[in-house]
Amino acid sequence: MNLITEPENIEKKKWSDFVMNHPNGNIFQTPAIFDLYDKTPKYETVFCAALDSRNEIVGLNLAIIQKEHFGIFGQLSARSIIWGGPLIKEENPEVLDLLLRKYKEQIHDKAIYTQFRNLWQWSASERSVFENNSYEYIDHLDILIDLKIDENKLFNNFHSGRRKNIRRAERIPLVFEQVVDASEIKQCELLVKETYKRVKLPCPDKSFFDNAKTNLCENGMSKIFAVKYQDQIISCRYELCYKDLIYDWYAGTSETHLDKYPNDYLPWKILQWAKENKYSTFDFGGAGKPNEPYGVREYKLKFGGELVNYGRFEAIHKPRLMKLGKLGFIIYKKINGLR
Incomplete structure (x- = not known):
């Protein structure tokens, strides 16, 4: 299995076609969304595609790191969100596990926490793959x-x-x-x-x-x-x-x-x-x-x-900064309420 983490190393049409033809394919995993956030300040993209021996995509994950500020204050608000991902061909648990393990390497020191915001119901076996990679399932409605x-x-x-x-x-x-x-x-x-x-x-x-x-x-x-x-x-x-x-x-x-x-x-x-x-x-x-x-x-x-309750998978990477970030958001809302 070959993992591609640099989007320029994968053909955009192949990427687009994979998302379009996947039964759970959605706009949030497309090259267009990648380009949007990649070109916008205070956002950072994290990408990985798994290719098989025939060089065909069998799994894909696009995460967006969001920050409210630049510099050191940005680190207090940095969170990584994955909407509608990863996309896995034929629900292969090995590919899912491979992408989650690779993502853990990629996100190291970049975000306080990660949320997978699900757009469909993952199976019990797929949920166990997330849990084995230290993600907690949290009920969330849509x-x-x-x-x-x-x-x-x-x-x-x-x-x-x-x-x-x-x-x-x-x-x-x-x-x-x-x-x-x-x-x-x-x-x-x-x-x-x-x-x-x-x-x-x-x-x-x-x-x-x-x-x-x-x-x-x-x-x-x-x-x-x-x-x-x-x-x-x-x-x-x-x-x-x-x-x-x-x-x-x-x-x-x-x-x-x-x-x-x-x-x-x-x-x-x-x-x-x-x-x-x-x-x-x-x-x-x-x-x-x-x-x-x-x-x-x-x-x-x-x-x-x-x-519907598709829920979310969440992992906290930096517990101390998570507490500071929550406090900072409360202060942000209070300050803006005074303006």
Whole structure:
């Protein structure tokens, strides 16, 4: 088995085809996502592909190291996230074990902890491979909306209050659009930043959104949707589009226009667009841990959908820095709350 850790040493088409043809293949393991994060400050990529004797890919893992700051303060926030990986051909446990062991070498001294954010249910035998490599399984929820059902049924699955707010928004009226104009894309970026600041969460900087436009939007792997009120964008959502799935990515809404129900209306219009364009599933993203209150989950569940528990695998590499990092995040939120 040959392991490739330098992406330039593997043919991009071969990489893309492997992800596209894998039953669990997803956008987060594609060359496009690698290029996005590799070109953006405060991110670092960690890559490994396993090739068999015929030089065919039989396993692949792409991790993204995220930092909120540069220099020594960046080390206090460095965490490695693997969305939808590793991808293993024919669920071969030996290849999975090989990639996990190699990843442990690669991540040494680079991140405080690692999270594998699962996008499907791993088998019991596969979970044991993770556990044997010192990863702990943690329950974590996600919400999936089936777009193959009839549109009326889809709408009727919404909470009654959600349906009522959508009808109110239609009477205002709000206007739904896909955003392609450069100046309007800039407005959407600012809305996302304002929203993240309001809820006291760190947000990627301008270079991230610029690179997302180049690496994802321009090749159809991401769409930006917005609703307007009197020709002004008041809410937007960035969606990832890959195979037959839409993944809810980033969102922003003007606080002064919440009374116009954009956070009810926009997701509904995106679901309609996705159905019309033959997507079969809308992934609403994380919904927190079971049996723990989480307002975001309550908001998302009012659009119907299925609550699934694919969980996460987590390993802490630097326990002391993990404690400091959690403290730093609490301080970050308090400081931003005072601004």
